Amino acid sequence: MRIMSWNIRDGGACGKIEEVLESISKHNPDVLVLTEYVSNRREMLETSLRSLGFFNIFTSDPPRLAHGVLVASKLRCKDIIYDYEPPKQEYRWKEVFFPDFEFRLLAVSVPEPGEPGRDLTRRHFLQRLSDYCDFRRMVNDRVVITGDFATDAVDHYSEIDTKDIFHRAVEMGWRDPWQEQSKGGFEPSHYISADDCVGTRRDRTLVSPRMCRFGMDYRYLHLEREMGISDHSIQMLELRMGDSGSTVQSPHSRSMHSAHTHPQMLGYGKSAALYWALAEKACDMLSKYGDHCKRPVVWFNPSFALGGKGSNAVGYFDGIVMGDSKLLILKGEWNGVGPVYEEVNIDTKTLERHEIFRWYVLNWKLGYSWDYFVRDMGEEYTHHFDKKMPSPDRIMARKLERMLNRIHSQLENIQDDDIVDALLYVVWIREDEGLPDTKIFPDTFELLRYEYPADEEGPYIELPMPR
Numbered sequence: 121m122r123i124m125s126w127n128i129r130d131g132g133a134c135g136k137i138e139e140v141l142e143s144i145s146k147h148n149p150d151v152l153v154l155t156e157y158v159s160n161r162r163e164m165l166e167t168s169l170r171s172l173g174f175f176n177i178f179t180s181d182p183p184r185l186a187h188g189v190l191v192a193s194k195l196r197c198k199d200i201i202y203d204y205e206p207p208k209q210e211y212r213w214k215e216v217f218f219p220d221f222e223f224r225l226l227a228v229s230v231p232e233p234g235e236p237g238r239d240l241t242r243r244h245f246l247q248r249l250s251d252y253c254d255f256r257r258m259v260n261d262r263v264v265i266t267g268d269f270a271t272d273a274v275d276h277y278s279e280i281d282t283k284d285i286f287h288r289a290v291e292m293g294w295r296d297p298w299q300e301q302s303k304g305g306f307e308p309s310h311y312i313s314a315d316d317c318v319g320t321r322r323d324r325t326l327v328s329p330r331m332c333r334f335g336m337d338y339r340y341l342h343l344e345r346e347m348g349i350s351d352h353s354i355q356m357l358e359l360r361m362g363d364s365g366s367t368v369q370s371p372h373s374r375s376m377h378s379a380h381t382h383p384q385m386l387g388y389g390k391s392a393a394l395y396w397a398l399a400e401k402a403c404d405m406l407s408k409y410g411d412h413c414k415r416p417v418v419w420f421n422p423s424f425a426l427g428g429k430g431s432n433a434v435g436y437f438d439g440i441v442m443g444d445s446k447l448l449i450l451k452g453e454w455n456g457v458g459p460v461y462e463e464v465n466i467d468t469k470t471l472e473r474h475e476i477f478r479w480y481v482l483n484w485k486l487g488y489s490w491d492y493f494v495r496d497m498g499e500e501y502t503h504h505f506d507k508k509m510p511s512p513d514r515i516m517a518r519k520l521e522r523m524l525n526r527i528h529s530q531l532e533n534i535q536d537d538d539i540v541d542a543l544l545y546v547v548w549i550r551e552d553e554g555l556p557d558t559k560i561f562p563d564t565f566e567l568l569r570y571e572y573p574a575d576e577e578g579p580y581i582e583l584p585m586p587r
Contacts, residue, residue: 121195121221121359124149125266126344127156127229127310127323127352130187137161139349141168147341147356150194155229155268157190158182165190180227182211189214189227189267196220204255207245223262223331226252230270246285253289256328258412260403263328266355271322286324293329293414297338297357309340309353323355329414330403335360386580393546394452395420397570398439399584405568406443409540413443417530422523425516432508433516434480435473439544442527447481447534449474450544451565460547465561474541476505480520482536486528490521542566 124147128140144152152174157165159182166177174192178199182188188211191197197218207213212229228249231242249265256263269286290296298307298321309323325338341354387395402416419440425433438452451470455461483497491512498509510517531538543565545558560567572581 121151122147122149123151123153123225123264123266123357123359125153125155125227125323125325125355125357127268127350128154129350129352130156130158136349137165139344139347141165141172143344143349143354144169145172147354149356151197151225152190152192153225153227153266154190154192155227156187158185158187160184178214178216180211180214186211187229188212189229191216191225191227193218197225200224204252205248207248208241209245212245213248221262223264224256226263226265228265228267228269230268232270250285250288253285253292253294253326257292257294257414258404258407260330260401261328262330264325264331264357264359265327266325266357267323268352269322269324271320271324286326289326292412295327295329295332295336297325297327297336298340301338307340309342309345309355310351311345323352325355325357327357331359383585385583385585387583388580390452390454390456391421392581392583393454393572394438394544396572396581396583397544397546398441398450401568401570402441405441405448405542405544406446408568409446409448411443411446413445417442417526419523422519424520425510425514432510434476434510434520435469437473437477440523442530445531446538446540447527447531448540448542448568449477450542450568452544452546454546455548460556461545461558462556463559463561464543464545466543466565471562471564472505478536478539478541479504480524481527481534481539484524484528486525486532488521488525490517493521540566542568545569547571 124144126140126143129136152169157179159179162179169177169192173194176193176195176197177190178192178197179190180188191214193216195218197216200215200217202215209231212231213226215224215226217224230249231245233242253265271286286296290299307321309321312320323340327336337356337358337360339356341356344350345353387393398418398420402418403413406413406416419437421436421438422440423436425435437449439448439450441448441450451466451474453461453464479501483500484493489512490510494509494512501507501509510520528534541564543560545567547569548571558567558569
């Protein structure tokens, strides 16, 4: 997917609109973002873009002669009704969604600093942009933010600056593709005037942490600026999927390109539902408990032997998720094709195995061997649970030792409050049914419920491929 972002200088003023369109045609992007778009040229511009294959066009509807943003796409996309507070100058902000790729594109044109009092607009815009980066990272969305960040503007009146927002986003895990590929240095994309010999990099792009699975190429195209078509260089971002470097494709077209991409994997049943939730929602699960880990560790279906009555086996878990400060021990459930459960009772065996694993975590010390752990804590364990620990020669013991050391290497001072027992409940939803509340008994378990819409041809889940 090729995303082209360009400030076209007052909507293509000075008789340059034809050259602007010729450049767009020459570079042939899949998605186009134009900043300094003006509405009085809307009809002519949109007609010309449609002739180039951009049949999906969305604008921020700026007031007459004001600078807004336009997003045009050859790929299927749709407008978004904002579920958050947009900035005061909303016409400098436009977000669209690409359902075939499940990612959002936010086009921005950050306001210039103004006089004291008037500069509140810029401050509010930057705060909304910062909040947006926080939220999208927290819910682990796929997002590209691109446009004119006005990072060359000297802001004397605001306590918040564009460069601060940009650098803070990078510190949170957002990617600056130019910085990654340039390895430092400086490459200006805008010159204030002909006498400006230094220039600034005010045209920028941010890519959310979730997009790290994609390979990408990013570059500035300076020729149009040097020719005077605009005073800004073009940004060109190309997203790729997988090691093959193939262009990102819609799930609906993967079968046509199976030689170059991963297969489309479909699953059904409880295991498929839980795998989908763990792969796609682990960061969101942790964020509910204040842990904003960017790359959690997930154990899917870890099993430590089943055993029978009197056995020293621990049992199995549907999932364990480790973040930067929290550990989630998960019991999985799904509703199949039936109604959503209003009540879920956690059985006594599940309660016991969760209690045992919690005890192991809280009593383990980094660097322990299982043999030493049994000698040091075996008697206390037997007194507490009326069963013996697994012997050191068992595979189950080696698996537990490895996992516990991994947990303590990341969560060095883990406490009881840092461990969460939760029911991971994945439910099918259909358009004609409501979604009742679900209560858990006992209430020592938290509820993590995620809804996955049923496929029109049957309740299959498209499973995320390993990355």
